[in-house]
Amino acid sequence: MKAVNVKQPGGAEQLQVKEFSKPLPKQGEILIKVNAAAVNRTDIVNREGKSGYNTNPILGIEVAGEVVDVASDVNIEKGTRVMGLVNGGAYAEYAVMPADRAMIIPDNLSFEEAAAIPEVFLTAYQTLFWLGGLTDEDTVLIHAGGSGVGTAAIQLAKQLTKAKIITTAGSAEKLDYCRSLGADVCINYKEESFPEEVLKATNDQGADLILDFIGASYWEKNLQSICTDGRWILIGVLGGTEVEKVNLMQLMLKRVQLKGTLLTPRSDEYKQQLTQDFSEHVLPLIQENKIKPIIDKIFKLEDVQEAHKHMEENKNIGKIILRIDEEG
Amino acid sequence: MKAVNVKQPGGAEQLQVKEFSKPLPKQGEILIKVNAAAVNRTDIVNREGKSGYNTNPILGIEVAGEVVDVASDVNIEKGTRVMGLVNGGAYAEYAVMPADRAMIIPDNLSFEEAAAIPEVFLTAYQTLFWLGGLTDEDTVLIHAGGSGVGTAAIQLAKQLTKAKIITTAGSAEKLDYCRSLGADVCINYKEESFPEEVLKATNDQGADLILDFIGASYWEKNLQSICTDGRWILIGVLGGTEVEKVNLMQLMLKRVQLKGTLLTPRSDEYKQQLTQDFSEHVLPLIQENKIKPIIDKIFKLEDVQEAHKHMEENKNIGKIILRIDEEG
Structure with missing residues (x-):
């Protein structure tokens, strides 16, 4: 699969789309075919090699997509549209996520809109x-x-x-x-x-x-x-x-x-509890269009360098999204 | 009555025992004949003119003594032994205190020991x-x-x-x-x-x-x-x-x-609630001698300069007490 990593710690020019092997869902995890990811400040800090808490070579911490495989102990149907926080690996065609923090995407949201929700x-x-x-x-x-x-x-x-x-x-x-x-x-x-x-x-x-x-x-x-x-x-x-x-x-x-505080380096358990509390109190308001994801601009995954530069220019209102198109 | 004020903001040599008029208990207050007060860091900061929250010309924020007068709306018997926080005015023969934050002194404590309790x-x-x-x-x-x-x-x-x-x-x-x-x-x-x-x-x-x-x-x-x-x-x-x-x-x-945080500049209401919670949970342990006031040294009010110097030398273990002897 194609995914984005960093050649050497540094500027946006260090980002490259490369071939990686598809991740496998471990116990408690789901495999997601990623339709959209979003750019976050923490990705820039990771790109610069300054965070100290990133272990996944593939950048990105949030995705929206479709469940294509699940671990044997997970009870989510394939084809379900989900969004949520991943432990790195979002800028990619496929990503894994603990099943207990996957949020079902409300019907009124596109994948790009859904990818604008989790982290912020x-x-x-x-x-x-x-x-x-x-x-x-x-x-x-x-x-x-x-x-x-x-x-x-x-x-x-x-x-x-x-x-x-x-x-x-x-x-x-x-x-x-x-x-x-x-x-x-x-x-x-x-x-x-x-x-x-x-x-x-x-x-x-x-x-x-x-x-x-x-x-x-x-x-x-x-x-x-x-x-x-x-x-x-x-x-x-x-x-x-x-x-x-x-x-x-x-x-x-x-x-x-x-x-x-920082959200990204927190434990899986914390993220699960936060996601659950949020889902209960906020997802209904998103479904009713009372709260909406704010998208500034959508880039193709291949234009990830431009997407990072756009964030670094501080001109965006709302989120910068990466759309992951199918190959071929 | 005799009491201690500061000639000019500065060192311990600026402290003086002077004649002041006896304070009168306002609504909700009691008048205490002070047997002992204690020295606190905040007194030193006030002596140096650096606190910005002291309005009483007489130094000191905690006393132990006997109730000698009460406002008409207060239901505490004269002669009751009490200790607690005052809004300045502790280094004196008499001091006023909101009645709702007076703590009754456990029988096993002397006035000097009681004066070592409230602030710390x-x-x-x-x-x-x-x-x-x-x-x-x-x-x-x-x-x-x-x-x-x-x-x-x-x-x-x-x-x-x-x-x-x-x-x-x-x-x-x-x-x-x-x-x-x-x-x-x-x-x-x-x-x-x-x-x-x-x-x-x-x-x-x-x-x-x-x-x-x-x-x-x-x-x-x-x-x-x-x-x-x-x-x-x-x-x-x-x-x-x-x-x-x-x-x-x-x-x-x-x-x-x-x-x-700081305790001294907080509101009367806060101090009352804190005192009440403390009285409920800690005074019984003091009565049982499980928790004890720690006294380093007792000075006479007239030796207040020495008492301040002693604290500034950082050699004390526990509290420095001022004993207020009756005149004449």
Whole structure:
């Protein structure tokens, strides 16, 4: 089968489509004929050889496709349309996945739309609810509102709670889109001071919960934007990993709760439980079109270098999808 | 009445005993004839003018004494022996306190022993249980094991859970004492690498919970000592407030939960609830002599400068008490 790996750790030019042998489903697993995969920041970190937790030579962590084979202990019918997180190996014609975290694709979604769901929606769900404990009374600040996780988080917060949603993004187009998804306060971080705007929108109290995909470059500003006893979930480092001079007294005086998290390196058991909770509470809303996957652009697998470059340019609103066409 | 205030923000030499007017109990308050108060780090920070949350000109945040007057809406008998947190004003002959957070002093304790309870035991209780969620299966790393909060935390962890207790201190004498209170692993941070010893004691997993009174100087070492998904409660900055470089990716990879906290600036309501929970679960153990206040040294109120200097020399094991003798 064809699949994408990395020649040498480095830029998008290191990605290549190569012939691999088809994986075999081990106990508890299913084999999926992949129709679509999606590009994630974690794929770029892996491409650069910087993650330290990737063991699969084939890139990619989420797929949508059809079940074509199952292990003897698995009770899923061949032909079932499924989506979900894989432990690497998504940018390929075939991939294996633990059966207990395969989600059945709602009928109203194409494979490309389904591939836009797992990673960003599970991450946003985990961050908002499992780690962030978002409630109706909260104000949540969602950075990178136009990103895959951002667009997912805005929709989830809107549909599952009455929380006030503040988001930041770098263009009017992205902010308009965020507003259409349910964001209440939309801040252009290139033109406005987001801490000032957050304080304005919260009676000078600050946000109860921050979803931080930015990291170092926003450290001080997030500290200004968070309320006393606020929760701050660190889930990405688009703005760098290293903060110079962190004042611990500020963390103590504001009694900040800072939680670092990543989804990809977590255990199979955790991913299964998260998937199950998400399926129960969110898939029905997707079926009713109240929550929708947001696709920015679809690339062919062969154009994977272009797809990575597109993400690195930060211009996307929503997900970048790889379509895997059958050979021949 | 005589009481202690600060001439100008600065060192211990700025402390003076002066004549103040006796405070009056407002609604919901009691007036206490103070027999003993205790010295806390927060008093030193206030003396230096650095806390930003102190409004009472008289220093001190905890007292033990006798109720001599009550507001009309309070139902506590005069003559009752009580201890608890005050909103400043403890280093004095008389102090007022919200009645709903006065704890009745167990019969087996002197006033000096009682004054050694509120701040450090409530802080340790809050940190271990309300914020740290300590369970029987956890390993907890308690820094500054010989300090007031350290000796309280070791006893509370030992008596209320089956958790494994690791502590650090800077002398063999302090470590022996920690062991006698229930610490399982005692590390001399001046002679050993505490992250190495913590990893050794936890099968290379790291501690589930860290009580950090040290801050900046231990930042990297705490990060090495904590387990994946570990909880890290930042409650003091004896080792400085400013961390030169914080690597956020490390916080994400280890999925650290970092919570900053302080007790003194919290609301009256919070202190009342904490006191109530503590009274229910811990006072009976104090009555049975299973948990005991640890007194390092008792000073007369007039020797308050010496008392502060003694704390700043870091040689104490347990609490430093001020005894307030009647005038004349």
